[in-house]
Amino acid sequence: MLNYERELWQQGYSQIAGVDEVGRGCLFGDVVAAAVILPQGLELEGVDDSKKLTAKKREQLYERITAEAVAWSVAAVNASRIDEINIKQAARLAMREAIDQLAVPPDYLLIDAEKVQSELPQLAIIHGDASSQSIAAASIVAKVTRDRLCAGEWDRLYPEYGIAIHKGYATKLHRERILEFGPSPMHRRSFLTKLLAEQQVLF
Template identity: 65%
Template sequence: MPKTKKGPDSPPKPKKEKVEIDRLALEKELWAEGYERIAGVDEVGRGCMFGDVVAAAVILPTGLKIEGIDDSKKLSEKKRDELYDLITEEAVAIGIGRVNAETIDRINIKQASRLAMKMAVEALNAEVQALLVDAETIQVDLPQRAIIKGDSLSQSIGAASIIAKVTRDRLCAGEWERDYPGYGIAVHKGYGTAAHRERILELGISPLHRQSFLVKMKAEYEQLR
């Protein structure tokens, strides 16, 4: 059946109302239960072929709301940097955990991500009473909630996502780019882009590449030689 064209007097379609997410809802539940020092925990770099997986744990003051915090992947680099500075200024405590490529190859990326999160929590220089964690469970003796898509739903987890992302991106643009030039780490941040794969086939696999992620590429590189 042919589609009927709308006449000039056809009423416009109603616009969908944007649902505003209360990114403090999870924190409010814990505050109501008597927990004041709540740390959000998240990691970045799980899917990379190069470098550490980096996690952050962030405790923000009770009741503080920071506009703009979201999943770090949804934010521009400029916005992440602005929020990084603001979170760093306002946070009660920030902890960073890093697990290197060698360990990732030895214990697998999932366990390495959990380990980095555990290290981040243990690096906090303040008492923490409860955790909100992005889709994982951490082996620490603290009450915790694993929240699917937590970096979009919780301000604390979103803050941890931003701190971890900016920390890792700066490693890519600074130390790692300097120590392993030619791979383009500052640009693709270690992810498996076509350009990154091309450079691996030209230069080989560096000590900071995750060997377990590159079994097929290693064989291909050796054939080219």
């Protein structure tokens, strides 16, 4: 998980930011990105693609990552903006904002399968959250941040949709609730067009 980082350390880079996002495929809510700079040489046991970890393990690693990171930040782009610029551009925007908000400026970016608009040198790594500790750490921070919003604030705002259960993804329960109650202001209209058109639901 440190092969990319070790190579960059040998080239003289010291503030390497891992960057990732979560929520790209959801019908509801923000896409959330995180940027994390870990201390050079730090090895975090158990860090992996957040999707492969249990919720309990993610929470444990989140606490360690945020405690030991040189710097970390999160940024989000909401559903209306996603509808305006499309999800790919929204994910890139969230990533760039997370990078810009880091308290310590990075000197290199390792990004999961994306490139962002930045003058910093960067490397897009396919499945980077499974092969780079820095990206995996960002994946965990972003996932825990978004899951907490789903289980807390967003579920309290719109309890009828079961957001705490499915986290905004297109599960059977979620689709049924949308058809029953109609979309909320936090649903992504561009993602719902086909589903609602098939059921002749207006929004």
